[in-house]
Amino acid sequence: MEHFDKMDQRILNALQHNARMNTKEIAHKVGLTVTPTYERLKKIEKSGVIKNYVTLLDREKIGKTLAAFCNVTLQVHSLPLLKKFEAAMSKLDEVMECYHVAGTYDYLLKVVVNDMNRYQDFLTNKLAAIENIANVNSLFVMTEIKHTTAYVIDK
Template sequence: MEELDDLDVTILRLLQENAHYTNKEIAARLGMTITPVYERIKRLENQGYIKKYITLLDKEKIGKTLTSFCSVSLRHHTKDNVEQFEKEIQQFNEVQECYHVAGATDFLLKVTVKNMSEYHDFVRNKLSTIENIGNLNSSFVLNEIKYTLAYDI
């Protein structure tokens, strides 16, 4: 895999800022022509630096105003139990992120729903159907102070 040079890093930063930038816009910002920018972006995609392009939605406008971070501990920690939890948690659209973590709990989930009633329904009728959950602690977001998907490169 090729080493990233300063132009690659700048292109990645620009695309993190706005994936909707065209090759022409990026080329203009870099003082380059379109073709080498296009080729660099394609190379960065092919090498896996760029995984995919997404659109971020305004959660308020789509009615997903309650965010919770759920710490989940399993009762039994066999390989099969961990893999089963990982498989089952992926079926829930309310779970935006799931991390297997070290520390006091086993998994950290980011759950986004409409309101507390919908969260209650999620925990009671979906999350609690997963066998082997021993403990669940929920923390609710009061105010989002910083939110970014961009990496410091």
């Protein structure tokens, strides 16, 4: 973030906490007038730092009461099979996040579903149907202690 100054960082921090703010509200929050705030925001958007504007839902209130982290080990680690696995993960609606990791496991998945029956269906009929999986270790979320989407941007 070398090319962003302190004011750009303040704009990014404000947007991370409320992406619905309009340019006037952002300007007021960061202490600028509207025009320079608008210009800075467009520059930041053009740089690709802001990937998207989204609405974060309360998963419990929409019936997604079961969250699990799945550690996945593959049998073979050839590039074509890794890419095939990753493509398959991208198509599964239940998989909210997928990371290729180093260590004991090959991939870490965050899976969110309605209940244990849906998780079993996901595991049995979707995940197990993907070739090259050697092992899946599931960890179920009991209580969510902290969940944030905002990155700390140094001031």
